Amino acid sequence: MSRIAEERPFSMAFFDVAIPRAAGTIEEAKSQGKKVVGHYCVFAPQELIVAAGGVPVALCATKEEPIADGEKVLPRNFCPLIKSSYGFAITDKCPFFLHSDLVLGETTCDGKKKMFELMGKFKPLMVMNLPPSNKDEASQTYWLSEVARLKAYLEDYFQVTITEEAMAAAIEELNQERRLMQRLAGYLKHDPVPFSGQDLLKVLWSRNFVFDRAAFAEQVEELMKELDERVAEGVGATAKGAKRIIVTGVPTGVGTEKVIRILEESGAAVVFLENCAGMKQFIRLVDETKTPLEAIAEKYLATPCSCMSPNPDRMELLARLVDEFKADGVVDITWQGCHTYNVEARVLRDYLKEHRGTPVLHIETDYSEGDSQQIKTRVQAFLEMLEDM
Amino acid sequence: MILRNIVAGIDAGSTAVKLVIFDGQQMGFWQQPTGWSPAEVTHQMLDQALREWTISRGDLRHICGTGYGRVNLPFLNTTVTEIACHSRGAAYLRPGVELVIDIGGQDAKGIQVGPKGRVLDFVMNDKCAAGTGRFLSVMAHALGLDVSELGAYAGGEEVSPQPINAMCTVFAESEVIGLINRGVDRKAIVAGLHHSVARRVAAMIARFDGDGPLLFTGGVSRNEAIRVALEKELKRPVEVNEHSPYAGALGAALIAWEKA
Numbered sequence: 001m002s003r004i005a006e007e008r009p010f011s012m013a014f015f016d017v018a019i020p021r022a023a024g025t026i027e028e029a030k031s032q033g034k035k036v037v038g039h040y041c042v043f044a045p046q047e048l049i050v051a052a053g054g055v056p057v058a059l060c061a062t063k064e065e066p067i068a069d070g071e072k073v074l075p076r077n078f079c080p081l082i083k084s085s086y087g088f089a090i091t092d093k094c095p096f097f098l099h100s101d102l103v104l105g106e107t108t109c110d111g112k113k114k115m116f117e118l119m120g121k122f123k124p125l126m127v128m129n130l131p132p133s134n135k136d137e138a139s140q141t142y143w144l145s146e147v148a149r150l151k152a153y154l155e156d157y158f159q160v161t162i163t164e165e166a167m168a169a170a171i172e173e174l175n176q177e178r179r180l181m182q183r184l185a186g187y188l189k190h191d192p193v194p195f196s197g198q199d200l201l202k203v204l205w206s207r208n209f210v211f212d213r214a215a216f217a218e219q220v221e222e223l224m225k226e227l228d229e230r231v232a233e234g235v236g237a238t239a240k241g242a243k244r245i246i247v248t249g250v251p252t253g254v255g256t257e258k259v260i261r262i263l264e265e266s267g268a269a270v271v272f273l274e275n276c277a278g279m280k281q282f283i284r285l286v287d288e289t290k291t292p293l294e295a296i297a298e299k300y301l302a303t304p305c306s307c308m309s310p311n312p313d314r315m316e317l318l319a320r321l322v323d324e325f326k327a328d329g330v331v332d333i334t335w336q337g338c339h340t341y342n343v344e345a346r347v348l349r350d351y352l353k354e355h356r357g358t359p360v361l362h363i364e365t366d367y368s369e370g371d372s373q374q375i376k377t378r379v380q381a382f383l384e385m386l387e388d389m
Numbered sequence: 390m391i392l393r394n395i396v397a398g399i400d401a402g403s404t405a406v407k408l409v410i411f412d413g414q415q416m417g418f419w420q421q422p423t424g425w426s427p428a429e430v431t432h433q434m435l436d437q438a439l440r441e442w443t444i445s446r447g448d449l450r451h452i453c454g455t456g457y458g459r460v461n462l463p464f465l466n467t468t469v470t471e472i473a474c475h476s477r478g479a480a481y482l483r484p485g486v487e488l489v490i491d492i493g494g495q496d497a498k499g500i501q502v503g504p505k506g507r508v509l510d511f512v513m514n515d516k517c518a519a520g521t522g523r524f525l526s527v528m529a530h531a532l533g534l535d536v537s538e539l540g541a542y543a544g545g546e547e548v549s550p551q552p553i554n555a556m557c558t559v560f561a562e563s564e565v566i567g568l569i570n571r572g573v574d575r576k577a578i579v580a581g582l583h584h585s586v587a588r589r590v591a592a593m594i595a596r597f598d599g600d601g602p603l604l605f606t607g608g609v610s611r612n613e614a615i616r617v618a619l620e621k622e623l624k625r626p627v628e629v630n631e632h633s634p635y636a637g638a639l640g641a642a643l644i645a646w647e648k649a
Contacts (some may be wrong), residue, residue, distance in 0.1 A: 381470040381472035384469065385509075385511070388507050
């Protein structure tokens with residue numbers, strides 16, 4: 001841990017304070033008359049919020065503290081992410097939920113779907129219904145109608161017109177950001193990795209909490225300049241030749257990076273975060289040559305989430321990432337109660353074994369630290385096994 | 390005086406600390422309940438072992454530690470996970486072993502073993518205590534028995550096991566108490582518990598098919614009834630060795646031997 005702390009890039013300082021500072025900046029944005037739209041997941045078409053002149057803010061909760069409040073209403077054996085999100089919502093302890101004029105929900109799982117029914121009773125809420133698949137034309141047509149419904153909803157709610165030009169501009173802006181994040185993540189192709197997976201997560205997660213996108217991009221550029229120097233000098237967050245691990249599975253944001261932390265403390269190099277707290281949303285761009293609304297619908301529906309059935313894109317993506325980032329192993333994290341990722345862990349393990357011979361460690365856990373020692377044993381045994389291969 | 394190469398392997402588990410001393414030929418085995426301080430228990434055991442072998446702490450060329458307590462033992466030269474240690478230990482106890490089932494105080498593991506005791510793949514229970522020694526301890530307590538008595542108490546083929554449906558330790562305890570109150574034969578309940586553990590572990594290791602040698606290790610391997618129940622569930626022979634409970638410490642000693 002100390003080594004990571006000592007050898008962190010100096011430009012991480014901005015991202016270290018970005019989230020704590022955001023509580024203040026969101027109030028500022030509100031006082032300037034900005035419309036804040038909270039959303040929960042990477043299926044939320046942020047371009048439409050931006051094109052409506054709104055500020056999108058991610059509400060997906062990563063703290064253990066509100067779970068007890070969430071459990072007063074929701075079943076205990078629910079996924080911790082939903083319990084935490086709901087706990088924050090009913091107690092008004094999350095400034096971002098509190099200051100959201102409108103909340104955008106997406107029916108990515110049964111738990112969230114039913115949770116939104118309860119949330120809609122005390123918060124202005126627009127729920128987008130996802131089709132169960134992204135492969136057939138009927139699902140694609142249906143999703144386009146949901147995206148169009150969101151557009152109409154935002155126009156009506158905020159009394160604005162979302163023009164084609166505004167959508168095109170938002171697409172361009174967010175695509176630029178996606179390319180920026182791809183470049184940043186690309187630094188982890190080096191050996192040793194010039195910065196840690198925990199720091200990559202912090203930058204990606206901060207993205208949700210810096211409302212001045214240009215200022216944020218500038219800071220990422222600064223960080224990359226420093227990373228160039230570190231690469232040139234061979235300075236790494238972990239030792240050269242460390243076992244290279246791709247993290248996938250459920251969202252593990254800042255606050256729930258337990259497994260990523262344990263991996264790095266155990267000497268592994270975390271070379272990619274495939275999950276939706278990580279790079280999932282930044283990998284695919286919105287097609288700028290198509291009609292904006294259709295292009296937006298297409299990009300978001302193509303998100304390789306386990307809620308899609310079947311979900312071959314995630315398997316193929318991970319196989320590609322294993323090659324690109326020269327990964328030795330994959331760690332697949334499931335929150336307790338997340339059935340789709342839990343089942344898909346078997347599918348992924350078999351797929352990577354067959355197509356790449358890459359071992360997968362599946363870890364089922366929650367937001368508490370109670371199982372840290374057990375996870376540590378498993379992670380260390382996994383690394384010992386990779387060392388022996 | 391002849392200088393001997395002597396090493397030690399320590400497996401500080403959640404329930405018992407095991408110690409193996411090895412000089413390349415002879416092996417000594419010791420164990421004690423972990424209690425509240427694994428470090429103190431380990432110190433005592435080491436002192437006892439050193440006295441019995443008439444050697445001093447300085448004669449130990451390398452000490453390798455494993456098990457949950459390993460993080461709190463200051464005198465270790467190296468630490469290795471219990472997965473790697475059980476794999477190495479099992480390969481020593483049973484040459485050619487392909488699969489290890491290790492059931493300890495709070496863990497149940499399946500380990501696929503390759504040449505030289507190398508770990509090929511492994512699976513381990515989550516936070517949940519179902520299918521572990523802890524599950525059996527809680528149930529033994531509810532039945533007014535000591536966990537060490539369970540294996541012999543269950544009886545043989547003549548007892549038809551009472552199915553225990555709850556997998557969660559807390560719910561299973563309620564279920565057992567309910568069965569006691571209904572007057573169900575205690576032997577049948579114990580047999581049912583053994584099957585419950587075997588079923589759970591068999592489901593966990595289902596992906597490791599094959600019919601090569603399988604060694605049962607860890608503290609729970611002392612329970613013969615579980616070995617039999619595992620054979621029934623897995624439909625393949627399940628072997629134990631008299632030193633099965635020491636497999637982790639033994640593996641640690643072998644790793645220490647390599648490093649010394």
